[in-house]
Each structure stands twice: as structure tokens, then as C-alpha cells.
Amino acid sequence: MTDASAADGMPMPAPRPSVAALPGTTNGNATFVEGGLGAVKGLRCAGVSAGFRRNPERKDLALVVTEKPAVAAGVFTRNLFCAAPVALSRQHLVRGALADVDAPTAGGGARAIVLNSGNANATTGEPGMRTAIQTARIAAEHLGCEPHQVLVASTGVIGVPLALEPFVTGIPLALAELGSADADAAAFAGAHAAAEAIMTTDTHPKQAAVSFTATQSDGSEVTYTIGGMVKGSGMIQPNMATLLGVLATDAWLTQEALDLALKQAMAVTLNRVTVDSDTSTNDSVYLLATGATPGKTINPTCPLFEPFVSALVALCTDLARQIAYDGEGATRLVTVSVTGASDDAQADLAGRSIANSPLVKTAIAGHDANWGRIAMALGKSGVTFVQEEVSISIMGLPVCERGLPVPFDEDEALRCFEDNAEITIDVVLGTGEGHARLWTCDLTHGYITINGDYRT
Amino acid sequence: MTDASAADGMPMPAPRPSVAALPGTTNGNATFVEGGLGAVKGLRCAGVSAGFRRNPERKDLALVVTEKPAVAAGVFTRNLFCAAPVALSRQHLVRGALADVDAPTAGGGARAIVLNSGNANATTGEPGMRTAIQTARIAAEHLGCEPHQVLVASTGVIGVPLALEPFVTGIPLALAELGSADADAAAFAGAHAAAEAIMTTDTHPKQAAVSFTATQSDGSEVTYTIGGMVKGSGMIQPNMATLLGVLATDAWLTQEALDLALKQAMAVTLNRVTVDSDTSTNDSVYLLATGATPGKTINPTCPLFEPFVSALVALCTDLARQIAYDGEGATRLVTVSVTGASDDAQADLAGRSIANSPLVKTAIAGHDANWGRIAMALGKSGVTFVQEEVSISIMGLPVCERGLPVPFDEDEALRCFEDNAEITIDVVLGTGEGHARLWTCDLTHGYITINGDYRT
Numbered sequence: 001m002t003d004a005s006a007a008d009g010m011p012m013p014a015p016r017p018s019v020a021a022l023p024g025t026t027n028g029n030a031t032f033v034e035g036g037l038g039a040v041k042g043l044r045c046a047g048v049s050a051g052f053r054r055n056p057e058r059k060d061l062a063l064v065v066t067e068k069p070a071v072a073a074g075v076f077t078r079n080l081f082c083a084a085p086v087a088l089s090r091q092h093l094v095r096g097a098l099a100d101v102d103a104p105t106a107g108g109g110a111r112a113i114v115l116n117s118g119n120a121n122a123t124t125g126e127p128g129m130r131t132a133i134q135t136a137r138i139a140a141e142h143l144g145c146e147p148h149q150v151l152v153a154s155t156g157v158i159g160v161p162l163a164l165e166p167f168v169t170g171i172p173l174a175l176a177e178l179g180s181a182d183a184d185a186a187a188f189a190g191a192h193a194a195a196e197a198i199m200t201t202d203t204h205p206k207q208a209a210v211s212f213t214a215t216q217s218d219g220s221e222v223t224y225t226i227g228g229m230v231k232g233s234g235m236i237q238p239n240m241a242t243l244l245g246v247l248a249t250d251a252w253l254t255q256e257a258l259d260l261a262l263k264q265a266m267a268v269t270l271n272r273v274t275v276d277s278d279t280s281t282n283d284s285v286y287l288l289a290t291g292a293t294p295g296k297t298i299n300p301t302c303p304l305f306e307p308f309v310s311a312l313v314a315l316c317t318d319l320a321r322q323i324a325y326d327g328e329g330a331t332r333l334v335t336v337s338v339t340g341a342s343d344d345a346q347a348d349l350a351g352r353s354i355a356n357s358p359l360v361k362t363a364i365a366g367h368d369a370n371w372g373r374i375a376m377a378l379g380k381s382g383v384t385f386v387q388e389e390v391s392i393s394i395m396g397l398p399v400c401e402r403g404l405p406v407p408f409d410e411d412e413a414l415r416c417f418e419d420n421a422e423i424t425i426d427v428v429l430g431t432g433e434g435h436a437r438l439w440t441c442d443l444t445h446g447y448i449t450i451n452g453d454y455r456t
Numbered sequence: 457m458t459d460a461s462a463a464d465g466m467p468m469p470a471p472r473p474s475v476a477a478l479p480g481t482t483n484g485n486a487t488f489v490e491g492g493l494g495a496v497k498g499l500r501c502a503g504v505s506a507g508f509r510r511n512p513e514r515k516d517l518a519l520v521v522t523e524k525p526a527v528a529a530g531v532f533t534r535n536l537f538c539a540a541p542v543a544l545s546r547q548h549l550v551r552g553a554l555a556d557v558d559a560p561t562a563g564g565g566a567r568a569i570v571l572n573s574g575n576a577n578a579t580t581g582e583p584g585m586r587t588a589i590q591t592a593r594i595a596a597e598h599l600g601c602e603p604h605q606v607l608v609a610s611t612g613v614i615g616v617p618l619a620l621e622p623f624v625t626g627i628p629l630a631l632a633e634l635g636s637a638d639a640d641a642a643a644f645a646g647a648h649a650a651a652e653a654i655m656t657t658d659t660h661p662k663q664a665a666v667s668f669t670a671t672q673s674d675g676s677e678v679t680y681t682i683g684g685m686v687k688g689s690g691m692i693q694p695n696m697a698t699l700l701g702v703l704a705t706d707a708w709l710t711q712e713a714l715d716l717a718l719k720q721a722m723a724v725t726l727n728r729v730t731v732d733s734d735t736s737t738n739d740s741v742y743l744l745a746t747g748a749t750p751g752k753t754i755n756p757t758c759p760l761f762e763p764f765v766s767a768l769v770a771l772c773t774d775l776a777r778q779i780a781y782d783g784e785g786a787t788r789l790v791t792v793s794v795t796g797a798s799d800d801a802q803a804d805l806a807g808r809s810i811a812n813s814p815l816v817k818t819a820i821a822g823h824d825a826n827w828g829r830i831a832m833a834l835g836k837s838g839v840t841f842v843q844e845e846v847s848i849s850i851m852g853l854p855v856c857e858r859g860l861p862v863p864f865d866e867d868e869a870l871r872c873f874e875d876n877a878e879i880t881i882d883v884v885l886g887t888g889e890g891h892a893r894l895w896t897c898d899l900t901h902g903y904i905t906i907n908g909d910y911r912t
């Protein structure tokens with residue numbers, strides 16, 4: 001995700017179809033609704049072209065502004081070469097959380113997130129940190145808040161100084177273009193523009209929103225919305241964080257509840273995506289709670305917490321699938337499920353080894369039910385199992401039972417590959433109760449073209 | 457390496473130039489000589505077409521036969537889905553080592569190695585094991601030795617039953633074609649045919665031989681030869697073993713010395729190669745000591761041991777470089793050197809993360825000195841370092857000093873990529889004395905074509 005020179009030097013790829021859930025679809029307690037971040041009351045979004053990219057037709061600055069200070073949580077890359085915006089935003093979240101979010105004058109909570117694409121501001125040293133600090137200051141001056149109430153994020157090429165000038169001119173421009181805070185058409189348009197502005201090699205903007213209804217401690221019902229946008233297509237194997245993402249809800253949560261909800265949801269959604277096993281220097285996901293819809297404050301022990309996490313997981317599962325399906329050069333979404341591992345961590349390790357295997361991924365590109373490569377990837381994963389206990393299915397078709405080949409109809413398998421956008425691989429290890437689900441994509445000539453051809 | 461259906465279904469790729477050291481070249485105490493395994497006295501080789509492959513013009517059965525029982529050592533894949541020939545040969549090495557190698561009638565030592573390409577005999581269960589056992593029996597009957605004195609190895613597609621018939625007819629055929637044991641032209645021809653017969657997606661056979669002279673404990677000088685052949689092009693990231701390889705020397709070593717020498721050499725040579733991070737189910741490397749050249753028995757504490765290991769490392773370094781440069785679809789050999797790590801294991805981890813990064817490898821394919829991707833790969837590796845202490849050079853050109861970009865001449869960098877078959881990446885971590893060197897290749901459309909296109 002932090003390497004957009006490809007996207008700069010090349011014509012935009014044709015948008016690929018999306019696997020985003022359609023409005024009205026349900027997943028658990030969550031119902032998908034239109035509008036992405038625009039569906040969330042209490043915040044406004046914009047996306048403009050500020051000049052970070054050589055192509056003036058591409059938006060490259062996104063702004064998310066809350067009407068009032070919002071409770072804010074964040075998770076970040078564990079890449080040791082983490083970028084300046086990651087280091088700064090970490091500090092700001094701590095300062096914003098320490099202040100009293102219910103007393104805006106005290107500088108609690110977050111007021112804005114400034115995101116740019118085209119340059120990652122990574123391995124840029126002190127000058128890069130000064131640019132990040134200045135970015136937050138500029139936004140704070142315009143909004144009349146403290147600089148630490150502004151979070152920042154960057155994505156694009158690594159190791160190139162990030163110019164401040166596009167922020168100086170672009171932030172006022174974006175402020176003038178902010179959509180509404182009322183979950184209406186203007187709000188949707190602003191959110192869409194913001195989601196476009198954070199794209200690098202993504203072929204389309206990625207957004208989702210869900211609503212859920214739950215019963216509060218006093219017996220009353222309340223309906224909340226959670227929306228989000230993400231970007232990411234290459235350099236995707238998040239490690240305890242992921243890519244760039246902004247999530248928001250119109251509910252009001254304690255800092256502890258928001259942190260915990262984000263951590264729990266990431267562990268089983270965006271942290272389970274891999275496109276190419278490469279972990280970005282800039283992964284950042286923010287979750288804001290605007291409290292714009294009246295209701296009781298959600299804390300980790302109240303009856304609303306579990307429904308909130310469940311809806312957040314549904315939202316982020318959809319965003320994770322969108323990212324995997326739009327992986328650089330991808331033609332198929334690949335969902336790898338591992339069950340029967342000794343624990344969930346072992347299941348994750350096994351699934352990740354399959355999802356990252358170039359030979360598994362090229363086989364899928366070749367529409368080849370080559371389960372021997374899946375067995376190979378399992379065997380090298382470091383996960384403990386007995387070969388004679390392992391079963392593998394592809395698209396529900398058993399291909400390996402208890403470590404032995406199962407004769408299957410190759411034509412039927414080929415049709416499965418050709419007729420479906422999503423390829424499922426199910427592995428049963430037979431050693432315990434651990435399970436994990438991961439999302440990835442196939443590995444095609446498109447990936448090489450995007451990442452290897454642009455300089456030749 | 458265990459997935460040769462690609463090679464079967466496609467026309468043979470044009471042979472790529474080799475980076476093999478030329479005869480007369482020296483590396484440490486070793487001088488490269490002609491002939492591969494054929495340069496080693498006391499053994500004979502053959503390679504024939506036995507019918508494992510659909511293409512009758514491709515050799516697919518290799519035979520290495522020693523004149524007398526040889527001391528034998530082996531290292532094998534740690535992939536849990538290890539193949540039948542791996543499981544059987546492990547047992548045979550133990551039995552051969554337990555017997556007295558100096559008393560042939562007792563069944564000590566090894567007499568032959570039978571290798572086939574076209575089918576890996578992996579995840580084939582009991583029938584696969586029976587085929588491996590039968591293979592050893594057939595060879596033993598022809599040679600008049602015990603079955604456990606025969607080692608076996610297979611490479612090719614995984615999960616497909618391996619037919620016995622090609623062994624029944626092919627082994628006598630190969631025996632009739634064996635080259636001489638005298639390091640002459642007939643010996644060279646036999647070794648070359650054997651090296652051809654184990655190829656899968658390799659574009660050319662891979663052999664090397666070295667000689668070295670050392671002083672024995674009684675002051676006399678002795679000159680020994682070590683030769684070898686390997687195969688491997690994809691599914692290459694050996695884990696404590698590697699690919700398929702047969703190494704042999706005309707010196708005589710104790711079992712302990714031979715085991716130790718092989719282990720030490722593998723750790724810094726063939727275990728430091730990665731093409732695509734995928735670890736084969738069939739990795740096997742054998743080292744035979746024929747003792748055909750008179751001299752004192754080498755044990756781990758005698759003055760000959762270190763020179764022997766040093767020459768073996770020189771040989772295997774050359775073979776490792778040949779494999780990386782002939783990686784599936786490769787156009788460049790990439791040598792990654794990491795110094796200044798807290799220990800050698802951390803250096804290996806850092807180097808492996810760079811060598812396996814799809815984004816680093818596609819950048820090299822694109823002739824792009826994109827060091828930001830190298831920094832990313834370092835940062836995700838899990839290795840401990842301080843960003844501000846890290847320096848990176850590409851082809852000797854400093855691109856990152858103490859964590860910051862160094863302006864460099866992009867045209868000069870581009871010329872370096874275009875003019876050289878070998879691209880060097882040097883990383884200094886600044887945390888200790890640990891170092892490691894790894895070999896890999898670039899990632900190109902060729903890799904996708906070989907592994908993804910053949911079924912579409």
C-alpha cells in the first residue's frame with residue numbers, strides 16, 4: 001500500500017467488480033446500508049486533488065471531520081520502519097484519550113483525520129516528522145482545536161520527502177468541500193470522494209456501512225450505524241493493524257470499550273487479509289465514536305458491547321473481502337478456512353501459509369485444483385499435525401481425505417474456478433478445536449505488471 | 457521442485473546462461489574442475505528416459521552407483537507432508553550407518569541412489585511407500601546389495617500415484633548406460649545425463665566439482681575431489697535441507713565427520729537459497745564418500761576436516777547460486793548480505809524477509825532501485841534494530857544511510873541493473889556482529905506463466 005509510484009506512472013486500471021455486500025444484506029445482527037462513512041451521523045468527509053500526485057485528475061487528500069470531539073481508537077503497523085504519521089498519531093491518540101473527551105475545551109477526543117495518498121512519508125527522518133506535525137497544526141488551526149486532536153495517515157511511495165505545500169492549500173480546499181453530517185446524499189458524496197482520495201493501486205474505492213439494533217440496560221431499543229472506508233491492494237499483510245482505514249460510529253463508547261472493540265474486530269477481519277505477505281510501513285486503522293445518535297454510553301460490560309463488536313466484525317469482514325478481491329492483479333477472492341487446529345493461533349499460521357504461498361496462488365490463477373500445493377504449504381507452516389489426519393476441500397469438493405488423494409472430477413473443478421468470483425479452501429487438521437479464516441487473492445501477471453513493469 | 461506438471465505440459469524453456477564457476481576458478485582452498493559428479497572417482501552415473509514423463513524425449517531417471525559401499529549422509533525437508541522416498545531414505549541411512557561400512561557383507565554404507573523426476577511420490581500414502589521400497593529392492597537385486605544400501609529420491613507432481621513399471625524397465629537401462637568411475641570423459645557424460653534426468657522446470661542441468669589439496673597428520677599432501685549435481689527452480693525455500701542434490705567425494709570420512717560436514721555446509725549454502733518461499737515435500741541432499749583416492753580417514757578432529765568442509769562450502773555455494781539464478785522465470789541472481797545483526801540467526805531472518813518479499817523481487821525485475829521496499833521487508837521481518845542505525849546499498853551504491861534516503865544517480869542504478877546478471881543488496885543493521893548471505897532471484901511474468909498458465 002505504501003508504494004504508489006506504479007499507480008502514478010501507469011494509467012488507472014479499469015475498476016474491478018466489487019464483492020461488497022449489497023444494502024439490505026444481513027450478517028449476524030448487522031444490516032448493510034448505503035453510504036460508507038457518510039452513513040454515520042456526526043461527521044463530514046471530503047476528498048480533493050491537492051497535488052501529492054503527478055496526475056492532477058486523481059484525488060489525493062481525504063479529510064474526515066467530526067462535529068464534536070469523538071472518542072478515538074487506533075491500531076498501527078508493527079513494521080519497525082514505521083512512518084512518521086504512524087508515530088505522530090500514536091502520540092496524539094494517547095494525549096486525546098488522557099484528556100476528558102466530554103469536556104471539549106480540555107482537548108479530549110479527536111476532531112479530524114487527514115489522509116494523503118501518493119507519498120507514505122516513511123523513512124523520511126526528522127523532516128518527515130516535522131511535515132506530519134505541521135499537517136496536524138494546519139488542520140487544527142482551521143478547525144479551532146488542539147493539534148493532538150488531529151490524526152494523520154499517509155500512503156504512497158516510501159523514502160521520498162513529503163511536501164507540506166499540498167496540505168497548506170489542500171486542507172482549506174477539502175474543508176470547503178466537506179459533505180453533510182446527516183447521513184444524506186451530500187454525506188454519501190463526501191464519503192465517496194474521501195474513499196477515492198486514499199486509493200493507490202486500488203481499482204475502486206472501498207466503503208461499507210452497517211446498522212444494528214440492540215436493547216439497552218433500561219429496556220429501550222436503539223439503532224446505531226457503523227461505517228468505514230479502507231484502501232489497500234499491495235504490500236498487504238497487516239500485522240496487528242492493517243492498511244489504511246477509517247471507521248466511525250454514531251454511538252458513544254468509553255475509551256476502553258472503543259479500544260477493545262477495535263482490537264477484537266481487527267484480529268478476525270482486517271488482520272486476516274494478505275495479498276502478498278508484505279507488511280506496510282504505514283498501516284493505520286482509526287475508529288471514531290461521534291455519539292451523534294442519542295443512547296447510553298457503551299462500556300465493555302454493558303449489554304450493548306457485544307452487539308456493537310458483532311456489527312463491527314460484520315462491517316470489517318466485508319471491507320477485508322473487498323481488499324482481498326481487489327488485491328493487485330487479482331481475479332479471484334480466496335477464502336481459506338482452517339479448523340481442527342490445536343488452537344486459533346495455529347489455525348491462523350496454517351491458513352496464512354496457504355494464503356501466502358505463491359504456488360497455491362498461481363494455481364488458483366491457473367484454475368487448477370492443485371491441492372498438492374496446499375498440502376505443501378500446510379507442511380511448511382510449522383503447524384503441528386499428523387499427515388494422515390488432514391483433509392482438504394476446494395469449493396466444497398473433497399480433494400484430500402486423511403492425507404490421501406480423493407479422485408475428483410477435474411472438469412467440475414475447472415467449472416467451479418471459472419464460474420465463481422470467490423474460491424474457498426477448507427482445511428481440517430484433526431488435532432483440536434482451533435479455527436481461523438483468512439482472505440487472499442490469486443497471483444497473476446497483473447501483480448508483476450503493477451509492481452515490476454513500470455520502470456522498464 | 458515437486459511440481460513438474462508445468463514442465464510436462466509446456467515446451468522446454470530455452471536454457472538460460474549459467475552462473476556456474478568456470479574450471480580453474482578458485483574459492484578459498486577449492487579449485488573448480490570439470491565434470492560434476494563425474495569428477496569424483498569411485499562412482500558411476502547415468503540418466504535415461506524411463507517413462508515417468510509424458511514427453512519421451514526427456515530423461516527422467518538418474519542412477520548414481522558407487523564401486524564399493526560408500527559412507528553416506530543425508531539431509532531432508534522438514535515439510536510435515538514429506539514424501540515416501542524421504543521417509544524411506546531416512547530409514548536406510550540409519551541402517552547403513554549402523555552397519556560396519558568397512559565390511560561390505562554386513563550391509564554397511566550406500567551403493568546407489570535412484571532418482572526420478574516427473575512425480576514426487578508425495579501424499580501418496582501406503583501405496584507410495586510400497587513403490588519406494590520396491591524401487592530400492594529392484595536396484596539392490598541388480599547390484600547384489602542390501603535394499604537399505606539404496607537411497608531414493610523423487611521430484612515432480614504431488615498427490616499422484618507413482619508407477620513402479622518405469623523403475624522395473626528403467627533401472628536395468630540406466631545400469632547399462634553407467635559412465636565410468638575414473639573421472640574421464642565417459643564419467644563426465646554419465647554425470648551430465650544424470651543431472652539432466654533430475655530436472656523439472658530447471659532450464660539446464662546444474663553440476664559443479666572442486667578439488668583441494670591439504671596436508672595430512674603425517675605431513676603428506678593429498679588432493680581430493682568433491683562433485684555434485686542439484687535440481688530446483690520453484691518451490692524452493694529449503695528448511696534444513698534442500699531441493700534434490702547428490703554430492704560425493706573420493707575422500708574417506710567417518711560417518712560422524714560426513715554428517716557434520718554436510719550439516720555445516722548446508723547451513724550456509726543450499727539452506728540459504730529461496731526462489732519463492734515455498735518449501736518442497738521432497739527436499740533431499742545426499743553426500744557420499746567413496747574413498748577411491750587413497751588417504752587417511754577424515755574424522756571431525758583431524759587436520760583434513762576443516763579443509764574438506766571449506767571445499768564443500770565452495771562447491772555448494774556455486775550450486776546454490778546456480779539454483780537461484782535459474783529460479784522459475786528469473787532474469788537476475790540476487791545476493792542479499794546482512795551484517796551487523798545481533799546474531800547470525802537474526803541476520804538470516806532479515807535477509808530471508810528481503811529475499812522472499814514479492815515487492816522487492818518485482819522491483820528488481822523492473823530494474824528499480826526501490827530501497828523503500830527493502831526497508832519495508834526489514835521492518836516486517838521481526839528482527840530487532842533501530843531504524844536510525846540501518847544502512848542499505850544496492851550494487852555497492854549507498855541508497856539509505858542510518859535510516860535516511862541518500863540521493864543517488866538513478867541512471868547509474870538503472871545501468872547497474874541492466875548490465876549485470878547478479879544484483880547485490882547489502883544491509884548493515886548496526887546492532888551486533890551477526891551476518892548471513894542468501895541467494896534468490898527476481899519475480900517476473902515467467903514465474904506466473906510457469907506456475908499459473910499451464911491449465912488455462
